[in-house]
Ligand code: HEC
Ligand code: HEC
């Protein structure tokens with residue numbers, strides 16, 4: 500229990516920081532007067548506005564955000580199931596712990612029961628665009644906010660008829676995403692370390708940030724034509740695709756059969772597995788995900804003679820040395836240490852050797868396949884296996 504209390508005090512601390520800065524910096528009188536043309540736009544001058552209001556003008560951005568996991572963060576059923584589980588085990592305190600990242604407006608509006616529509620919007624437009632400064636550190640967001648009618652963003656010298664704008668270069672940097680994508684349990688065990696995996700890797704030196712991969716430029720209009728004709732024809736995609744985007748997962752990993760040697764019944768196979776596209780470890784985030792490599796030898800007719808398997812994952816154990824596998828247990832601080840971590844670092848290639856003993860036959864083939872595997876605790880508790888790639892090579896005489 501001491502553990503969870505410390506975890507809670509951390510979040511209460513973060514909450515206090517947020518509330519401290521919660522006083523509006525701009526009074527409504529300073530805001531540009533709304534023109535009649537925008538009579539149906541209702542922006543809250545002292546707090547957060549619903550995303551649908553922003554969507555009246557920023558239509559294309561709104562439609563990409565609407566499909567994002569950020570918009571669904573407190574509502575998606577994988578989260579909901581883990582959240583309920585955690586709630587049954589620990590009670591009320593869980594609300595503050597989980598919602599700090601999944602529905603961050605809950606802490607700012609003291610709406611931990613998610614009664615307000617704006618809280619249920621999860622990580623919404625105004626939450627992100629009210630951030631004036633991101634303070635360092637993980638375990639939930641640490642931001643200084645500007646509430647009201649100033650929208651911070653990556654654009655310079657732009658103006659809007661209904662709100663002020665402020666160029667803020669943090670929006671192009673990984674530190675913007677830091678707070679929620681880094682999490683240490685009260686036992687001091689690094690649970691989510693996506694930000695520091697990026698920071699230790701080769702991408703910062705290349706100037707490649709989270710946004711360069713997760714908010715790629717796609718065709719679209721920043722604001723609807725009838726509001727303002729802007730020259731740019733591209734927007735930053737706000738769907739923030741990641742593990743749930745199959746294309747992005749496929750791009751992240753490469754496999755190659757590097758060598759196949761046969762000595763009568765013995766076949767030696769060398770396979771290279773490369774993290775070619777992810778800016779952090781694969782897999783990253785909550786350690787309930789795995790990458791599985793399967794290498795097998797097939798007969799001419801497709802019958803599998805023998806298979807070898809290798810798993811890449813971070814294994815966390817509890818005080819009894821038992822692996823902790825469920826999202827809710829992981830996030831509630833049950834792990835006390837990392838037992839092993841063989842995930843693949845950015846741009847790293849792992850060379851794996853496998854030895855098979857199979858009957859000598861003509862036209863045999865070696866196949867290698869990689870899968871992304873996750874076991875969410877939902878209705879069906881069986882693991883979800885998604886095949887990312889499969890390559891084949893004939894075995895010489
Ligand atoms: C998770 C935080 C987050 C959320 C939620 C979010 N944005 Fe953004 N937004 C960003 C970041 C970061 C950038 C800068 C991306 C870049 O330059 O690489 C950005 C860029 C923008 C821009 C500048 C134009 C562009 O496409 O780069 C506008 C306008 C904007 N967002 C509006 C919105 C609206 C409207 C919503 C809700 C429908 C929204 N944002 C939701 C973080 C967010
Ligand atoms: C009446 C239309 C309208 C509404 C409603 C509106 N905006 Fe804007 N917004 C604009 C225009 C116009 C621009 C300037 C675009 C340009 O010139 O490229 C802009 C620019 C922005 C920028 C870029 C700021 C920068 O310096 O990078 C952000 C971020 C933004 N809006 C967020 C929001 C959010 C969040 C909401 C909802 C709370 C919202 N807007 C509501 C019209 C609107």
Ligand code: HEC
Pocket residue numbers: 568569571572573575578599600601603622640675676677678679680709710713714739740741742743744
């Ligand atoms: C306020 C906290 C918060 C901030 C800020 C934030 N995220 Fe997230 N992010 C989350 C949460 C919570 C989820 C998980 C949502 C779920 O699955 O329920 C998530 C999920 C994701 C995913 C996974 C999507 C998938 O398809 O699996 C990616 C990628 C991501 N965020 C990238 C970013 C990037 C890039 C930024 C910075 C521009 C950012 N996030 C800022 C909290 C945040």
Ligand code: HEC
Pocket residue numbers: 673676677680693694697702707708709710711712713740741742743747748750751776777778779780781782783784788
């Ligand atoms: C060089 C491109 C690149 C950069 C930089 C990058 N990512 Fe990713 N990210 C990917 C790819 C590709 C995937 C899909 C493969 C995977 O799931 O690991 C991914 C997956 C993710 C996921 C989903 C993990 C899962 O399994 O559900 C999250 C969350 C995420 N990234 C967050 C971030 C954050 C936060 C940053 C910045 C600190 C970042 N990424 C930087 C390319 C990148």
Ligand code: HEC
Pocket residue numbers: 575577578579581582585593596597598599600601637638639678679680681682691693783784785786826827830831875
């Ligand atoms: C420090 C921020 C943070 C906190 C606190 C947090 N989460 Fe998350 N959560 C994330 C991020 C970021 C992701 C996105 C995937 C990843 O990084 O693995 C996520 C993803 C998840 C997922 C997987 C969702 C999916 O679609 O696959 C579940 C389930 C989850 N969280 C449950 C919880 C529960 C339950 C709590 C409270 C006990 C909690 N989270 C607290 C940041 C957080």
